[in-house]
Amino acid sequence: MGYLRIRGECAKLGIKVSGTSVRNILRRNGLGPAPRRGGPSWAEFLRSQAAGVLACDFFTVETVALTRMYVLFFIELERRLVWLAGVTAHTTGEWVTQQARDLAMELGERTLQVKLLVRDRDTKFVASFEAAFAADGVRVVKTPVRAPRANAYVERWVRIVRAECLDWVLIWDRRHLERVLAT
Structure with a gap:
């Protein structure tokens, strides 16, 4: 003790x-x-659980014309691989659901290895978004209210993208933002 x-x-x-x-x-x-207690440390435990976990979120970018762009992205926690699902000026439930389906198609057979999707409680994630993942056997977990650390990987990635890229570039439109994020 x-x-x-x-x-x-x-x-x-x-x-x-x-x-x-x-x-x-x-x-x-x-x-x-x-x-020292036996068993893995917290970091070791998280690393071992990262296999089969995806995390997703939105972030916004203001263009020169003061248009707000929404970027939806997914991170595979084990490999720290980021997929930019899409960029739009107007998010709709249909658009978000289609991005989920597109990601499932892009993952192909690897979708079977994904067991969990971690997301926040943003209202942009509609029931059909969750259903698209549930169809592939992926369980969707919502983070607690006002708990950004619960989805720390995505929050950290947004911070890095802003600090290393977006804070240094004026974004003109959706296509320009997609090109900047793809590099």
Whole structure:
């Protein structure tokens, strides 16, 4: 048991003691820190679970003409491979669903290896979007409300794309954005 945990348990009993005092008492009695627990670390666990997991999200880009473009992308977590599904100025349920079908066709046989799709609770993801993945046996998992860290891979990729690319280029239109993102 850790020093801070013991201190917390003592606090529940109404005993005020610091973590340092707990450490000193344990050392004096020949009790060192607990040995490292067996099993994988959190990072190792996540790496082992990444096989068969896709994550997706939207991000927006403003053009020179002040048109907002929506970019839908998917990331295969195991290989960190990004698929740009599409760019549009007007997202509709049909468009989003078609992008899901197109991705499934592009993945082909590898779709059978995908077990999970992680997405946020954006209203652009309609029921038919989830049904397109469910037809291939992929379970769709929604992240908790207002929890961007739950889909950290996609959030990090958006941050990198903005910092390394989009913050340095003026985007003219949809085709220009597609070309910039494809490079």
